[in-house]
Structures are given as C-alpha cells and as structure tokens.
Amino acid sequence: MSGNRAVAYKGTGKVEVIDTDYPTFELKDGPGVNPANVGRQVHHGVIIKTVTTNICGSDQHMVRGRTSAPIDLVLGHEITGEVVEVGRDVEFIKKGDLCSVPFNIACGRCRNCKERKTGICLNVNPDRPGSAYGYVDMGGWVGGQAEYVLVPYADWNLLKFPDRDQAMEKILDLTMLSDILPTGFHGAVTAGVGVGSTVYVAGAGPVGLAAAASAQLLGAAVVVVGDLNEERLAQARSFGCETVDVSKGDPADQLEQLLGVPEVDCGIDAVGFEARGHGDKAGTEAPATVLNSLMDITAAGGALGIPGLYVTGDPGAADDAAKVGSLSLSLGTGWAKSLSFTTGQCPVMKYNRGLMMAILHDRIEIAKAVNAKTIGLEDAPRGYEEFDAGAATKYVLDPHGSVAA
Numbered sequence: 001m002s003g004n005r006a007v008a009y010k011g012t013g014k015v016e017v018i019d020t021d022y023p024t025f026e027l028k029d030g031p032g033v034n035p036a037n038v039g040r041q042v043h044h045g046v047i048i049k050t051v052t053t054n055i056c057g058s059d060q061h062m063v064r065g066r067t068s069a070p071i072d073l074v075l076g077h078e079i080t081g082e083v084v085e086v087g088r089d090v091e092f093i094k095k096g097d098l099c100s101v102p103f104n105i106a107c108g109r110c111r112n113c114k115e116r117k118t119g120i121c122l123n124v125n126p127d128r129p130g131s132a133y134g135y136v137d138m139g140g141w142v143g144g145q146a147e148y149v150l151v152p153y154a155d156w157n158l159l160k161f162p163d164r165d166q167a168m169e170k171i172l173d174l175t176m177l178s179d180i181l182p183t184g185f186h187g188a189v190t191a192g193v194g195v196g197s198t199v200y201v202a203g204a205g206p207v208g209l210a211a212a213a214s215a216q217l218l219g220a221a222v223v224v225v226g227d228l229n230e231e232r233l234a235q236a237r238s239f240g241c242e243t244v245d246v247s248k249g250d251p252a253d254q255l256e257q258l259l260g261v262p263e264v265d266c267g268i269d270a271v272g273f274e275a276r277g278h279g280d281k282a283g284t285e286a287p288a289t290v291l292n293s294l295m296d297i298t299a300a301g302g303a304l305g306i307p308g309l310y311v312t313g314d315p316g317a318a319d320d321a322a323k324v325g326s327l328s329l330s331l332g333t334g335w336a337k338s339l340s341f342t343t344g345q346c347p348v349m350k351y352n353r354g355l356m357m358a359i360l361h362d363r364i365e366i367a368k369a370v371n372a373k374t375i376g377l378e379d380a381p382r383g384y385e386e387f388d389a390g391a392a393t394k395y396v397l398d399p400h401g402s403v404a405a
C-alpha cells in the first residue's frame with residue numbers, strides 16, 4: 001500500500017484535501033509532531049481503513065485560527081473503521097475488525113489510564129497529559145479525516161463492534177461513539193442528571209444535542225437547550241427538547257416561563273470559549289458568559305458538566321486576559337451555591353461500550369438527533385464551511401464510499 005488522502009489545515013478558514021503518506025508503525029516527523037514523539041515505535045498499533053470520520057466543533061477552533069495549529073496539520077479525531085494491518089505487538093484485535101476509535105489516545109499503562117481517566121493519559125503527549133488524533137498540542141498523532149490512519153495501543157483503545165453487518169446498518173449512529181455521544185453523555189452524567197432532573201444545555205451544536213439526548217436517556221424530566229441559532233434550536237425541538245433563544249436575553253427568564261422557576265437541577269456547557277454574549281450582547285464574543293450563566297441558573301448543590309472546550313492560549317481572543325485563557329468568572333456565585341464542576345476531555349472509554357449497546361438495541365437515535373449527513377472526503381472543505389456557518393448538521397466524511405454503498 002502507498003499513498004493516502006487526508007484533510008489538512010491550510011490557514012485561517014481554510015482546509016484542503018491533500019495527498020499524504022500511508023501510515024507506518026512509527027510516528028514520523030511532520031506538522032505539529034512533538035520532537036520527543038518523532039521516531040516513536042508503534043508496534044502496539046493498527047492501521048485503520050476509515051469507514052466514517054466526523055467533523056467536530058473542536059476542529060473548528062483550529063480552522064477558525066483560534067489556536068496555534070500549524071499549517072498542513074492533518075485533522076480528524078472522530079474515527080470509525082476497519083483494521084487492515086496489525087502491528088507486531090497487537091494480541092487481540094484482528095485484521096477485518098470494524099471498530100470505533102476513542103478520540104483520546106491512551107496507553108492503558110499509566111496511573112490515569114488505570115483509573116479510566118483516558119482523557120489525561122500520561123504517556124502519549126510529551127507536552128501535557130491527554131492526547132487526540134489530528135489536534136494541536138496533542139503530541140502529533142496524525143489525524144483520521146483520511147483514507148487510512150494509525151491507531152496506537154490498539155488492544156486498549158479500540159472498541160470492536162460485535163457484528164459487522166449489524167454495525168454497518170447503524171453506522172451513522174455508531175460513528176458518534178468516537179466523541180460526541182460519550183462527550184455529551186459525560187456532560188450529562190457529571191452535571192448529575194438522573195430520573196426526574198431538570199436540565200439546561202447551553203449550545204445546540206452536535207455536542208449539545210448529544211448531551212440533550214443523553215439527558216433524556218438518563219431519565220431527565222425536562223431538557224432545555226439554549227442557543228442563538230434558530231435552525232439548531234429547531235433541531236433540538238425535533239426530539240422533544242424545550243428551547244431558549246439566548247439572543248433574547250439570559251436563560252433565567254425563559255427558564256422561569258418554561259419551568260415556573262428560574263433554575264434547573266443540572267447545567268451543561270456545550271459551547272466553550274468561543275461563547276457569544278446574551279441578549280443585546282449576542283453579536284460579540286464573551287468567553288465567560290456560559291459558565292457565569294450556568295452558575296446563576298443551576299440550583300444550589302447542583303453540578304456543572306463542562307464538555308465545552310477552554311484553552312490556555314487563544315491568539316484570536318477579544319481581550320488580553322482571554323488571550324492567555326483567563327476568564328472573568330463569578331466563582332463566588334459557584335462557591336456560595338456549593339456547585340461542583342467537571343471539565344476536560346471526555347474519557348470516552350468509560351462510556352462507549354454501554355452507549356454502543358444502547359444504539360444497537362434502539363435505546364437512542366443519536367444520528368437523527370444531531371442530523372448526521374454523509375459527504376465524501378473530497379467534500380470536506382464544503383462540510384467545514386457549512387458547519388462553521390451554523391448548519392444544524394453533523395458532517396460525517398465517508399472516504400471510501402462505504403456508507404454510500
């Protein structure tokens with residue numbers, strides 16, 4: 001085998017599909033590869049022929065020029081595919097297995113992995129705990145918006161689907177197991193959602209919609225989704241959520257109209273640092289808005305699940321403090337109300353198997369909830385553009401036409 005096609009970051013607002021190398025069992029130098037990772041031997045890995053690979057809001061932070069992502073970085077951390085080559089040290093995963101790849105890269109050997117905190121594995125990223133494919137500051141593992149991709153520590157990382165034909169029938173649902181379904185579910189779990197909870201989800205992008213569908217699965221009484229994009233709010237209503245339009249003002253008043261009280265039991269931030277202000281400030285970015293409003297509307301003793309991404313450096317931030325990741329948080333409000341917070345990458349492996357079973361046994365229709373749409377790899381630039389413009393769609397790339405077939 002030689003050759004590969006992949007989606008690469010080409011500067012602010014631009015991605016291109018490029019010719020690139022077919023992966024080998026060694027991490028080679030390239031854009032964004034940490035020098036300490038160059039030459040790393042990956043005989044515990046497999047090469048995956050990508051069946052589906054999704055575009056994520058996390059990719060958009062890079063493509064919008066809001067990170068230090070280098071030009072030519074191959075993107076893509078939401079990968080599902082077939083094993084076509086198996087490394088020397090792989091014991092249980094076999095050629096032909098159809099698998100979901102958790103977006104977190106984890107070694108399975110470090111203290112954090114042993115505690116199932118796979119979002120902060122200590123051995124895969126020389127810069128800091130935690131890693132992902134195709135992402136800035138994540139060690140340089142090549143992205144999977146490509147025909148082929150290398151997956152390290154394959155026995156540990158891969159979730160094999162039990163039956164290939166059954167999996168292909170539900171592939172648009174199962175493709176969400178690599179990130180947004182576990183991420184939304186983690187947001188709901190860590191916000192304390194259970195039977196009878198009232199829940200506010202900030203953000204009606206794919207992660208917010210996945211959090212809302214997860215909250216329903218967990219038994220929430222009412223799930224309210226807030227955004228300022230009417231098309232995305234309509235998408236949330238399509239599967240039984242209530243909605244608030246934050247361009248009309250802070251969510252508290254609208255929540256009071258819906259629930260009789262201006263508060264909820266559980267708050268989920270599925271927006272992150274590129275948050276817009278509320279009401280007449282909706283035209284401008286206000287990175288602390290969602291966190292401050294969640295502290296305001298979450299009942300005392302409640303919890304905030306924060307899958308929305310916050311960064312340590314944001315070259316495109318509106319003010320100097322936000323440029324180094326400092327936000328103007330009203331932490332006193334959170335303290336006075338004894339709120340708990342859970343941030344960080346979702347440890348996908350904690351949830352993906354259970355959620356796979358929920359999909360296979362028709363307990364959740366995640367592809368429908370997020371309005372999954374398949375496009376070819378070559379159409380990735382259009383997918384990025386439409387997603388950036390706020391389409392109520394989760395774009396799924398189909399590099400080999402496997403889903404179309």
Ligand SMILES: NC(=O)c1ccc[n+]([C@@H]2O[C@H](COP(=O)([O-])OP(=O)(O)OC[C@H]3O[C@@H](n4cnc5c(N)ncnc54)[C@H](O)[C@@H]3O)[C@@H](O)[C@H]2O)c1
Nearest residue numbers: 057058203205206207227271272275276307308309345346
């Ligand atoms: N923690 C994790 O493991 C993890 C995994 C995947 C994605 N993420 C992050 O989750 C976030 C959401 O991802 P996505 O793919 O849905 O992104 P997205 O950009 O499609 O969605 C964000 C939505 O938030 C809305 N929004 C902006 N300001 C708002 C406000 N004040 N109140 C309510 N809504 C507001 C936007 O209009 C948009 O619809 C991103 O920050 C992404 O990086 C985190």
Ligand SMILES: [Zn+2]
Nearest residue numbers: 056058078179
């Ligand atoms: Zn993602």
Ligand SMILES: [Zn+2]
Nearest residue numbers: 107110113121
């Ligand atoms: Zn580890």
